[in-house]
Amino acid sequence: MKLNEGFLDSMKEAFARFREGDAAAATDAVQRALRGEAANAASTAREFTDVESTPVHVAERAEPVHRARPRPAKSQPEDCGHFSMRSYANAAGQRNYKLYVPKGYTDEPVPLIVMLHGCTQDADDFAAGTQMNALADSHKCLVVYPIQPQGANPSKCWNWFKRVDQTREKGEPSLIAGITREVMATHRVDRNRVYIAGLSAGGAMAAVMAQNYPDLYAAAGIHSGLAAGCAHDLPSALAAMRGGKRRADARFVEPPRCPLIVFHGDADTTVHYTNAGDLVRAFTEDTSARGQPSSGIAAGRKHTVRRLTSADGVPAELWTIHGAPHAWSGGNPRGSYTDPSGPDASAEMLRFFLAHSRPGGVTDSE
Structure with a gap:
């Protein structure tokens, strides 16, 4: 419109x-x-709205997304393991994070998933909506949820569109990478199976992290997000969100080096669906029989899956959820910004992650 x-x-x-x-x-x-x-x-909306601590507030959202509901008193699936609050600090500042250790964890090397929440969310809300902790119990993974405080952004959005927060070992990327490395140092993590995912502003920041830290993350999942470098301030962020014309930062034009799985609803009125195409622009269709596009229906939502490959052989998947709003596909309505209809984005992301490991070691000092 x-x-x-x-x-x-x-x-x-x-x-x-x-x-x-x-x-x-x-x-x-x-x-x-x-x-x-x-x-x-x-x-x-309220997504991606802060520039230099200038808050923006809007009326009720028009999209049929689900708000967080109070948790029942009885134990939930994401409560079966150990979910604890921790803190990390470096020269860029300090961030709290919650770490989920799955039930049955016996200090063996396991995969680690970093989950970046969207605007107005927090770790508990995002965990409830994505149900990633329950999947972690089934697949023996650690899950860490960095928390963006209101002091860093009035709507608790990750500042994906600020130049300092788009640069390796600067600003918020250094904090997220630092949290990742801290968990790797304090727990037995399979260093070649560390992954990052996010929703909306968190998805946009996950794209920044994947572009800047291919030595740290073996794959990335981006739900309803935007490509790294597509904005550098509020006007360009709003333009990118609307699917308008913008100019990518030359620092982020290099071919992707991290496998990507992207989810986006084609009825999203907060972050236009064209942003999904921008995320995989450097990939081309996989012409093998296994790589042919597929379609299906899950929980009432039709979806199409395209399997792609970069010139360097890096794989990607693009999941288009037809008729879906700005919300986590297949999510639990106990969390905000979830759409219970449609394929289970959490399960598909984890399936994609566990199929990819990063060759070589990780240098913690990098």
């Missing part, structure tokens, strides 16, 4: 006020713009 002139004028005013250093006026202009565009609120 095309944005009207009033909305665009208000957004231009917001950007101008921000450049002048008047954060309060910028916030007010953005809020006026969104209040005047209720029908389009879902396309800008």
Whole structure:
């Protein structure tokens, strides 16, 4: 849907006020713009909205996503192992994280999955919605959930669109990589089977991490996210989210070196579906019989799977969920931003992850 002139004028005013250093006026202009565009609120939503700590708030989302519900008192599948809060700090700052150790873990080397939540979420919410801890029990994996605090972003979004947070060993990438390495140092982790996944802003940050740390992560899963380097500030982030024209940062144009599995609903009005294509742009169709596109129906949602390969032989899968909103496919409604209809993104990501290991060792000092 095309944005009207009033909305665009208000957004231009917001950007101008921000450049002048008047954060309060910028916030007010953005809020006026969104209040005047209720029908389009879902396309800008609360995702990816902070630039230099300028908050943006919107009305109720138009998409049929599910909000978090209170947990029942009885034990849930993700509570069978040990889920504990920890903290990590380096020169870029400090982040809490929750680590899930599966039931039956006996200190043998196991895979590690790093899960990056979306805006407004936290570790408990994301774990409940994705059910990744329950899968970790079945497959004997450690799962770590870095937590983005409100102090770093008013909507608790990972700052995937800021230049300092798109660079190896700088900003938030250094914190996420540091958390990953800390878990590897304190637990018996199979160093060649470390993976990263995320939803929305977390998916966009997972793409940044996969591009910057192919020596650390053996594969990445990106759900409803965006490609690394597609934005460098709020205006370019909003343009990218809407599927508009943008220019990628030259630092991120290099061919992908990390296997990718991408999920995206083609009815997503928060992050346009074209972003899924951008994530796999450097991949081409696998022409083998095994690589032919496939389609199916799961829990009422039709989906299409394309199997792709880069020029260097790096594999990728693109799952298009037809009619799906901005939500984790096959997720549990006890978590926010979940769509119980459709294929189980968590199970498919884990299947893809465990099929790929990274050759060679990992250098912790890198």
